[in-house]
Amino acid sequence: MSTIAYLAAATPPRLAVGGITVAIPILAVEQLGDVALGGLLAAAALGPSIVAAPIVGATLDRTRRPGALVAGAGLVTAVAFTVAAFLGPLSPGLVAIALVVGGIATPFVMGGLSSFVTEAIPDERRAYAIDALAYNLGSVIGPAAVAAAAAFGSARLATLLMAGSALLGAIGTIPLRLRPVAAEPHGSMLRTIAAGFRHIATHRPLAVITSSGTISQFGAGGLAVAAVALSVQRGGDAGGGALIVTAFAIGGLLGALWNSAKAPALPPEVTMGAGFAATGVFTVLAALDIGTPWTIAMIGASGLFTAASSAAMLLIRKQQSPPPLRSQVFTVGAGLRAASAAAGAAVAGLAAGLGAEALLVAIGLVWVASGAMLFAYPRAAAPIDR
Template identity: 80%
Template sequence: MGVAAYLTAATPPRLAVGGITVAIPVLAVEQGAGVALGGLLAAAALGPSIVAAPVAGALLDRSRRPGALLAGAGVVIASAYVVASFLGPVPAWVVALALIAAGAATPFVFGGLSSFVTEGIPDERRAYAIDALAYNLGAVAGPAAVAAAAALGSARIATLVMAGSALLGAAGTIPLRLRPLAGAHEPASFFGTIAAGFRHIATHRPLAVITASGTLSQFGAGGLAIAAVALSVARTGDPGEGAIIVTSFAIGGLLGALWNSRRPPRRSPEWVMGWGFAATGLLTIVAAFDLGPTWAIAAIGASGLFTAPSAAAMLLIRKQQSPPELRSQVFTVGAGLRAAAAAAGAAVAGLAAGVGAEALIVAIGVVWVASGAMLLAYPAGAPSIDGEG
């Protein structure tokens, strides 16, 4: 497995999941079902991932054919999106059930696939830099592809494009020829594997620290879109400028990921993760100062530059601090916690919008800084326990 092969497998399904949360609400409006139903259906596509994450991780950790599981997850996601594309002729409850199935399969192509990246890219730092790039490409290209497909045709076509992308990712896993991570290890039971994974995440200090830090950072990130819209309304009266601010953050993240994939930092991963989160937070706070119409866009865009290196460092620590027989579960649970934290951050930001746009932006920056400061609790010189370092 090389870099191109991994990106071919990892980017399309992440693009599909990133785009579907935009495509489904637009499709619901086109079909006269309303924004509220679109929002509920989008939540159905994402919500099950937090519940399914430990099960997906345990299945991958125990499987003799993990590649088949990953490919199967991609097929499930693609099939669900095809069903969802026919919202209107197909009842909403059927679409909801299909999207719930897709949400349950999502942990396989997010944290699950990440747990295998070093199997084909031996340089760990470069491997997780490439994985972070796949996440960022999906986050930027997914909504962009939906916007383009909807403009040229309809949201139904956009949803089918997302289904095709998920299917492309499923096909891309076949050439990877993934092998079991655990080798000859055979846990006592399926539920024993899940219990061991949670116990390791909660009690192994290096992993507990970076899991808590990474989860908290996403609580702040989840509120950014709400805060950006509030800031735009307060300063210009145009909520559309909020989308520009959020896009600048995504573009900054993509540029940082591209740079990081070519020149991964050589400092310790806990240093990169901590200072990266802190830099993102400080620049977010700077955006609260009203120094002209482009100031917030530039500051938030710059803050995004540091997200990919810090995320790659977090993924590297997950790998180094997980025994092979629990690695997939550590990755899927970590990804699920971050997704749940982002959703919670968006909800809290919406409820707190009345405190003022600048105060909300500062609060989000403070959360990022706090998540970086948590790395001060990381035990110095913690040895790798993955059996490879």
């Protein structure tokens, strides 16, 4: 598997998932004039992945044909998003069902695919740097493509583009020829799932990085809310919040490009902890009322460190997971981070009345705290993945 081949398989479905949460609310307003419905449908697209993650992971750990499952998940997602594009002619209930089905398939590409990258890219650090790059490309290009399609065409066109991207990812998975990383499974599916949860909770290196990664996303989830609140508070224009969030995404993409070209030589737990802490420090600095350019610059700088820390987290997940449980560890970790981001957004919305600067400082401190948790990582921990 070459780097280009992996990016061609991993980036399009992540782009589709990143873009659909923007496309669906716009589509709901465009077709039905209902903002609340758009939010509910976006939740229908994301929520099921949290519940499906352990089942998807255990299935990937037990199957003899993981490539077929990942490609099939991309196809299911493409069909689901195609159905969703016809909200208006189709009832919201039918669209919601389609999005739930698509959400169930999401863990195959958001966590599951990551568990196979090192099987064909021997250099672990580079492999997960490339994987982090695929996540960052998706998170930046997906919403940008939706915004452009909605502006120059329609939200329906934007949603169909996300469906096409998911289909492209399914096709791109085929040349990867993914192979199982574990021996023939023993025991029931429930025992496999239980073993995975037990390993995540009781194996200290994995417990530490899972907790840290989950908490970091609680802060990340609130950034968009804080950005809008800050923009309104300082200038009365909610649209300015998009510039702040875009600065974070661009910083993340630049960091991912740098990290994929020159991965850090530090131990992964140090890279992860320092990266989370640096993101937090720059987020706190962004709260200083020195002007909009300062805020955008500091938020952009905070994003620079996210790719290296995410790649380090993925590397530790792999190194600290026995092959029979690896996919489950990845999908559960991704599901927990998604749930935490959603909770962070909800809490930030409820706490917006406390003041935008205070909210931004709190988000930064959450990042710093998640980085500080890596002090609990056992320094003598040896990889157990072989």
